[in-house]
Structure formats: structure tokens, C-alpha cells
Amino acid sequence: MPIQIPDEYGYVLAVASSGFFVNMFHMQLTGMHRKKSGLKHPISYATEEQAAKDNNAFRFNCAQRAHANFIENQPTFLSLLAVSGLRYPVAAAALGATWMFGRVAYGMGYASSRGPQGRVFGFLVAMLAQMVLGGMAGYTSYKYIVG
Template sequence: MSLILEVPKEYGYVLAVATSTIFVNTYHKIISSSARKASGLTYPIPYASQEQAAKDPKAYKFNLAQRAHANFGENLTPFLTGLLVAGLGYPTQATWAGSAWVVGRFAYAYAYTNWGPSGRLYGYVISQLGKMAITTMAVLTAWNMVKVA
């Protein structure tokens, strides 16, 4: 038995949220490249050594920016997968939860880079609440599609 997939008319909002992650990534690139330039660390060095970071606040800030960007990259693929699946079953709710994740990731990037690991809490919590909602909706959407088939 085949399944006919109908994309909800509100799915465009889901795609807009997915597209907005490009701007989060660009923000990370700007932060990282600015911190790299200020620190004097050249390519291909991915991080300042522990000794360099301990001696030079600019090298430490570069490490923070790099780590925040890496964390974003680690979380982007699961988020986008969940968002695109969840949006098929719950487009409006997925849009709001996805927007929370995006706002949280902007806050995470800014706070982590400027205040270190302790500064990331608010952005982390906001993004994780969005991610948990997205994950739940994605699982329910998949379940409902499997149940029908």
C-alpha cells in the first residue's frame, strides 16, 4: 500500500525556519573569523593551545568562538532533520519550536563567545526546549505515517 504525502500549506514557514539557520551559521563565521584575526592565530590552526589560551585572552576568545561554531555544526543536522519531518505533521508548532531553537542558538553563540561556558546557559535552555519539542513532533509524525502504511 502506498502513502500519499500532502505537504501542508503552512510548510513554507517550516522552510523559512530551516533557511534561517544559514544566518546563524554566518553569524558564527563572523564571530570566529573576527576572533581569529584578533588572536593572530593563522590557518590551519583550529584552536589555540591550552597554554596560549591561558596567557592570551584573545586566543581564549577564539577558542570559545570556534567551540560555539563546532557545537552549532554538531546540532544542525539533527535539528534540520527533525524540523523537516515534524513540519509535515505539525507545521505551525514546528515553526514555533524551530524558531525557539534558532533564537537560542544565536543567544548561545553570543553568550558563549563573550562570557565563556557559564554564559551559554540561557541560549542552551531555549534551544533545547525547541529541540525537544521538534524531536517529539518528528517521532509522532513518523509514527503516524508508519501506522497508516
């Protein structure tokens, strides 16, 4: 069976493209906390001792980790979004937008004064959306295999 791109697939593409802006948000968040911490490039993270003594260094580490976590999860998310969008473009786009929202909330929460505890809400939102997208992508793949 040939793969047909649904008319609504543009929504999927729009959500996928929004990842650029979410990545830029994480870059800005990390840069802001780097500046406050006084840590210069190429230092990737404050040491454990620096973070324990300086809240700005600790929050930089949190922002840096949130950004890294976004980058680590984005390829899997984009794959699930692209595949599930072939059969369910509007639902996939809505879940994708929810995932992006969750990733912004994750970054903001993690880099807040709450530190790692602040990431929980964003994690739950993004992970729930990603799990549903995973199920949809699996079902879409199955339907393409069996026809």
C-alpha cells in the same frame, strides 16, 4: 498513506533556510575573535597554554567551539524540523525559530567574557525546542506508520 505537504510548510522551509544566516553569524563571530587573537589559518584552536595566557585566544576557542557545536547539531535539528513540519508546520516553524534564536544566544554567550558559562541560556532554549521537535517528529512518524 501518501505524504502531503501542508500549505503552511513554507514556514518550515523559511526557518530551515535561516540556518544559513545563523551559520554566517557564527563564522563572523569566530573570524572576529580569530583576528583579535592573532591566530592565523590553518590553526583551528589556540593551545591550552595560549588560551590561559591570552583572553583573546581563549575567546577565539570559545567562538570556534560554539560554531562547531552549531554545525554538529544542525543536521539533527533539520531532520526533526522537516519531519515534524509535515504534521505541525506552524508549531514546528515556531520551535525552529526558537532553536535558531537559542543557537545565536549560545554563540554570543560562549564567545563573551563569561566563556563557557555564557552558553547556558542559549543551550537551554535550543535544547528545549529541539526536544519538543523530537517528540513531534516521533509522533508524526508514528502517525504515518499506523495511518
